[in-house]
Amino acid sequence: MSAPTISLEGVASTKSFDRLLATAKSGGCASPSCGLSAKTDDMDPAIWEKIKDHPCYSEEAHHYFARMHVAVAPACNIQCNYCNRKYDCANESRPGVVSERLTPDQALRKVIAVANEVPQLSVLGIAGPGDACYDWKKTKATFERVAREIPDIKLCISTNGLALPDHVGELADMNVDHVTITINMIDPEVGAKIYPWIFYDHRRYTGVEAARILHQRQMLGLEMLTARGILTKINSVMIPTVNDEHLIEVNRWVKERGAFLHNVMPLISDPAHGTYFGLTGQRGPKPVELKALQDSLGGGAKLMRHCRQCRADAVGLLGEDRGQEFTLDKLPGEVIYDAGKREAYREVVACERGDHVAAKSQAVAIVKAADSGKSLLVAVATKGGGRVNEHFGHSKEFQVYEASPRGISFIGHRKVEQYCLGGRGADATLDGVIAALERIDIVLCAKIGDCPKDRLAEAGIRATDVYGYDYIETAISALYAAEFGVEPMAATA
Template sequence: MAQLISLDSLTAPTTARQMEKSLSEGGCSSSSCGSSSGPADLAPEIWEKVKDHPCYSEEAHHYFARMHVAVAPACNIQCNYCNRKYDCANESRPGVVSEKLTPEQAIRKVVAVANEVPQLSVLGIAGPGDACYDWKKTRATFDSIAKVIPDIKLCLSTNGLALPDHVDEIADMNIDHVTITINMVDPEVGTGIYPWIFHRHRRWTGLDASRILHERQMEGLEMLAARKILVKVNSVMIPGINDEHLIEVNRVVKSKGAFLHNIMPLISDPAHGTHFGLTGQRGPRAMELKALQDRLEDGTKLMRHCRQCRADAVGLLGEDRGQEFTLDQLPAEVSYDPNKRAAYREVVAAERGEHVSHKAAADAALADVGEAPTLLVAIATKGGGRINQHFGHAREFQVYEVSPAGIRFISHRKVDQYCQGGWGEDATLDGVIEMLDGISFVLCAKIGDCPKDSLKAAGIAVSDDYAHEWIEAGIAAWYKAEYGAEIRLSA
């Protein structure tokens, strides 16, 4: 392919500059692209499964998108943090959907999205109820999609109660990624989280409900691991109820074969109508969540880039284009065109190769800094691994930790967008600054004098000097300018 192709020409504007290299100049192959857990860290067959999965690979989430189809509304448990009746198009929260789909409607929607969102690599079913409890709809959807788009990855999320009944089918369908929400391994703890479950044609409450759920979750996890299906365990961190207990959860799920553990903060806004929201149960603060994650680093691999997606989410993690693809906007008939997705994957191979070389150069440049503090840096980014978003336009900041030992992704912080139509609200800016608790420095593509002064007054430095650079290269350049000799941005 002789002509230059850019990520911008293939996608919504999620990367800021066009690629400068022709595909004919090469890039990394599928076996050599880097990741925070890359080919050097994982068995080849595992790397092949996760390298393009935005939820199972932090590195992949810069480039690849997921799509959830809301075909499974029935649920067999009640959680104190869940209320599936609430919906706001701007709300990103598990269990929330704007419209439920039949399997036939889901197929039409997936094909339409695949034709328009070339980053799409994963199709998931995450409810809005439970994918395993509403199994007939889940299976019908996956069977049909696999025939139309055979290269898309299939994954599902479940509370685990009905999971053991369907593991053999999951394996036969080549679903090699399953997420189980496991909030406890002690049924006593579970009584504060689950009012009831529905199992074997009856409702169970109290300790009996928690015991049955725990036993079924452990059985399902072990069955999946035995079949070499990758399991991500989601756990909701609920201060005062299971926060300390999650250390034991981490130990147990690791011992039973979980590949990844994702600690998510409780969302407990009273407006959502959940039990926890209405009774005043608070969620963890950002630094509390980080502290717990840091304590678990010797256990199962941690997922730190989760966005707690809606059950009808579409797009890159951190964005949701679902409202662009409601049923009333879809063509009556669609046919799948694989060309755009194939071209995008070629371009990304080269882009990832360049990115990984800059990441390695950034870590190497920091190695000779000597003694310097470990700091948190917040990045305004639209995706693609670059510092490419205006401060006032950010709806979230990606947070990295930097020290002489290197740079690593830590988390993201959701914020209200400060700048609306060229104007900024002081109250919104105060909220953004509050969410940047613990952050020493902010890197963005552009920022005005007013928010820059307010951040400075709050003890947070900010710069747009590294606009459109790779995130790690910009962080390293700033850090070494502060604590050592200045470095070049290029690898």
């Protein structure tokens, strides 16, 4: 009798995970592709080992693995015109935002509680809400405590880079092998429009002088990390008319200094947040503008396109935030780490990823073989596992893929307000969803009602639930083949 098929379509659910775990224990991991990975042939195996389970450094990994940020570093040494750390909404995803700050001991308790309940957890990050390198004592104390209790969890930090050079040696000693630096400029004249002041070497600097010091320290920190073999991701905020064209030079500079990834993010500029840019009317980029800039950076540092601009207390898969489930008042009184679920989950994922890699390879081959010279922009409702597995009305974001003669590429995501609440949809909310899906050709989802489907069609956007629970790439290749009159090959879902 053949072994049962393992599927992670309901990976975010504890009940679903328990079912999958039982399947794995019964011998379900018998797929011939089990153990395959998505490592490209030209990637150093040592690099692959560092990124294969890190949802921020591997687009493929973000379908399966979760991150957690602990808000232990509230102090900051620079002021950014797009940041206001005093504002918080629990439903908001924005860097620097937290609902509660933690001591290192509280952070350890929370990490253990999350690790016991979220088997996808693979990475612990400190991203503020201030600066992890400036508030170094708390950052270091937190990492030391967690590393003793959960030695297999990856540790990473996010920093503005001003204090980074002072701590590269300690980061290496603690086996922190992923560091994110926010670099928005290499020209101090541009930087002066973004940073009102910095605090460095016991002094406050302003204007071009402040930006020049920040730039020098960022480049020094990046070069030091590269020399130590620590992977770096560069975050840049795209600010129309301020640094949008300048980011082309930023991309070239960071590539020359060894950056592994460059993540160009849109400015979040809502006046309600109370930021300088928000209050002065500085707009953020449209999705099409962001994509155009990202496309223009093809010859520079490798781009990250799956960023969700996470809160400083985020928990869960990228695109979801379960932080409110793990506030201090909801944690058990005593927490003891149990590695069982996380270890079993990795075994299950190894099989699923192998199947996914094989299906994706076949899907890309179908699209390339079509030789149509045309492109499709597809928005996908998904809750993880690399599958079309979310109801249209339940989606809070859509992942966007482009199918073209080059293959199938993930190019970004579109955040939306959930359309269906309590079993009913709101017309005004649907208007916002349709606006967010500008220039999308087709929407893939696990289920969609006739009303939203018809409204989308009126806006020139097709929607289908025919491919519910298929792998995303398999569904897209079938669409592409049907769209352009190509005879599809049999594909494994």
